Amino acid sequence: MEGDVRSRFRIFTLLALLALALGAAACGDDDDGGEDGESKPAASTSQDGVDPADFDNTPDGQVRLVYAQFVDAFYDKKVSETCALMTARTQKDVATGTGSCEAGLRNYFKGGSTVVKDRPRIVRLKITGSRAVAITQVKGSARYPVPFAKQDGQWKVNGGWTSG
Numbered sequence: 001m002e003g004d005v006r007s008r009f010r011i012f013t014l015l016a017l018l019a020l021a022l023g024a025a026a027c028g029d030d031d032d033g034g035e036d037g038e039s040k041p042a043a044s045t046s047q048d049g050v051d052p053a054d055f056d057n058t059p060d061g062q063v064r065l066v067y068a069q070f071v072d073a074f075y076d077k078k079v080s081e082t083c084a085l086m087t088a089r090t091q092k093d094v095a096t097g098t099g100s101c102e103a104g105l106r107n108y109f110k111g112g113s114t115v116v117k118d119r120p121r122i123v124r125l126k127i128t129g130s131r132a133v134a135i136t137q138v139k140g141s142a143r144y145p146v147p148f149a150k151q152d153g154q155w156k157v158n159g160g161w162t163s164g
Helices: 002-021 059-075 079-084 088-095 101-110
Strands: 121-128 131-137 143-151 154-157
Touching: 059 079, 059 121, 059 131, 059 143, 059 154, 079 101, 088 101
Parallel strands: none
Antiparallel strands: 121 131, 131 143, 143 154
């Protein structure tokens, strides 16, 4: 029983932090300037979907594309697409207690979670080898890190929030 409670807490924590990173409004500034002076335009998404042609084929562009696709899939509650953009470890974390990543996300959305109207964007991105961290923000909210890792040559959202 104790393991079941831990599993539920772990998946709740992962999804709650993911929702925060994807735009649960919080207090904070809306300054778009990064600490590192990055001048690249911030990646954003739209109700019309993501056009891969808008992103270059550099690691920076690849991470920004995956993030934009991930945000669109999450906001549109497309659970299969959302899970496909996660590392295997993150899918396993989301699946805890439900049997699959998709079932975990369906349970999360069924729980009445709210997603704000404005979609978050990357305000700063740091890539080190096969790992990346995007600092994301919805205008007027706090900033949240979203970790990425390369898996089988593709960038994926890596749920580093619940384990090291």
